[in-house]
Structures are given as C-alpha cells and as structure tokens.
Amino acid sequence: MVAITEAQATSEQVELTWDNGKTSAFLHVWLRDNCRCSICYHAVAMERILDSSSIPLGIQPKSVAVNNANEALEVVWATEDSHESSYPFEFLELYSGFADDGGETGQKLWGVADMERDLPGLPRVTYESVMADEKGVLAWLEMLNTYGFTIVGGVPHGRKRVEEVGRRISIIRNSFWGESSWDVKDKPDPTSLSLTGGELFPHTDLCFSDSQPGVQFLHCLEFSADKIVGGESTIVDGYFVAEKIRRENPEAFKVLTTQRIAHVFSSKKHHFRFDGPVITLDPLDGSVKEMRFNQALIAPLQAANKELYAALQLFARETRNLENLLHFRLKEGDMLVFNNRRMMHGRSGYDAVNTRRHLEGCYLDFEEFQGRLKKLREAGAAAA
Secondary structure (H helix, E strand, C coil), X not given: CCCEEEEEECCCEEEXXXXXXXXXXXXXXXXXXXXXXXXXXXXXXXXXXCCHHHCCCCCCXXXXXXXXXXXXXXXXXXXXXXXXXXXXXXXXXXXXCCCCCCCCCCCCCCCHHHHHHHCCCCCEEEHHHHHHCHHHHHHHHHHHHHHCEEEEECCCCCCCHHHHHHCCCCCCECECCECCEXXXXXXXXXXXXXXXXXXXXXXCCCCCCCCCCCEEEEEEEEEECCCCCECCEEEEEHHHHHHHHHHHCHHHHHHHHHCCEEEEEECCCCEEEEEECCEEECCCCCCEEEECCCHXXXXXXXXXXXXXHHHHHXXXXXXXXXXXXXXXXXXXXXXXXXXXXXXXXXXXXXXXXXCEEEEEEXXXXXXXXXXXXXXXXXXXXXXX
C-alpha cells in the first residue's frame, strides 16, 4: 500500500501527493458522498446511509490533514455540524486512478499453438482440490479466468454432480432447459441441434437471451461405444479470434462490433430473441467484453448487406480454423467448465445410434463468478 505525503485543498477538490511519486485529486462533493463514518455508512451491510442528493455541490472543507499514524486523510467539513470524515489511504488508493495502471486482467488469449506450447495437458484441476477448500477453489477460478476454460477431472459418477461443483462458485442459474441442471444427449424429438448426434459449430449458449449465461458446466456422464468415432469437444477463444480480426481486417471488426443481428430460439412453448452485435466492446477502453454467436440461430437478416455477410463468414471461418479451434475428447468423469461470454464451444458429429454420449450441464451468471473470484482473492491477500 502506498501512503499520502501531502494534501492540498483547492476550491473544487483535494489534491493528493503519494509516496510513489504520483498524484490524484478528489472532488469535495465526492469525498463527502463517500464518508465512511457510522453516521454516513453501514459498515456491516456495506451500504451508504447518507442521502447523496442532500450534499451541496459547492461543499467546502474547513480543514484537511494527513494522519500518518492512522494512515488516513482527515477532513472537517465547513457545515453547521462540522462533520468529520476519515479516509484510509487504502480506500483512496483504490479510486486514485493509478492503482490499476497496468490494466491487467490476468487473461491469456490463446490459439492452438499457444495452448500446445504452454499447457499441452490443457488447464486441468481435480474434483478433490475443488471440493477440498477455498484455496482449491481460488486456484481453479484463477485458471478459469486466465484461459477461459478448465477441465475438472475425477468427478464421481452420478446425477447432479455438475450442480455440486457449480455451487462451489455460487448459485446455479435456472433456464428453460430445466431447473438447475439439464441433459445433453441424443433425443428422438430434439428442440435443439445439441440434442442430436450432428456436428455443432462453435457457439455461445443462450445467445438469444437478454443475459447470456456467464459460466457453463458440462459433466461427461457417459461416452461409450464398441468403437468411438467423433463426438470430440471443441473450444475456441473468442477473444483471441476477435483480436485477430481487429488486427487483420479492421473493417470487418467494425461491422461485427456495430451491426446488430438477431438470434432467435423458438419452440412450442418458448420464444426468445436478442438483437445485438456479435462482439461487444467495453465502452471505456474498447477491449472485447462479450461474444454472442450461433450461426444456427441467426434469424433472417433485416436490411442485410454484403459487408455484414462477409464479416459473419469471416468470423465463422476463424472460429473453425484449426489454428484457433482446440479439439479434445471428454472422458467419463471429466467436467468442462468455461466462460460462455469468451469461449465458443461445439463438437464433432458422432453416430448417435451406436454411441452413448451423455453430458449433464448447468449455468452460472457471470457476475457470480466475478464476485466469488474477487472475494477469494481478497481473503488470500489478507491471509498472506
């Protein structure tokens, strides 16, 4: 943690100098709004009590001082009650604008060659380590955050194991596929191509939903035949593909990030539609934030143009390019876990008559994964 060496109040803000040589500034109204005393903030619920709308925009401090003993900036306000606020250095550092200068996400974007070189055994953890303690969960989620997917090995046979592992992160998300978990296997009356033995091109799940699932789990319960042919799982790093297109074909990248297409799912009982770009960018820094694509579910394009078709075809080709698309075969007891907003998954076709391939799956919302990882990191840092 860095420390404040000097604090100077101006008419609009408090300007701080830090012992790392950097400076930051906080508006007076911001400081008053974020007072952490017990009158203004509930420390247990971690919610603001103070009514932000009651703060005069021109509020001024009566005094500003650096308290090195308490490692805090102390402000007395020029109000009728001379309210006193204390801001720990650590708290102000978080909002200083330089604490995360590196912009590191911990993610490693990869193509097949990268994966074969750096992690030929693929990102793997064991069921035992995930279930044992919080340290094991943290190691697993760090790997999931880094590569976008993991394989949990040694999962005991049985229904609902996928929910058991998912709940090591947080609450399972229900969907129209079923409450909590659902099956992926060949069915005589399929409502999705995933319930056949046919090939599945790389896609994101529930791309027709207003909020795509964040993390997806697929537990291999059965994969057997006299001779297994096909049925391999495939996965591609959508962020890697997006950045490749950004570099090599900026015009196509612009189309994929700005032109809206409709993904639609419709059955006897359900209808879902979402209109949006294939690639969503972070509005602050332009980084890739979310992929949304399933060529089987794209509705007839309205106001279509050749530029859009060309961009969609380029994107599809890149996701299927063997330099980008990883192939592997899940074994019984393996559980594939991946970021559904970054990874695109699929499978090769197989003989559904003579092959028994049964996966059980479930979803989590992405914010549940993000929050769990953040809290585990904080707990690990506090224990260090």
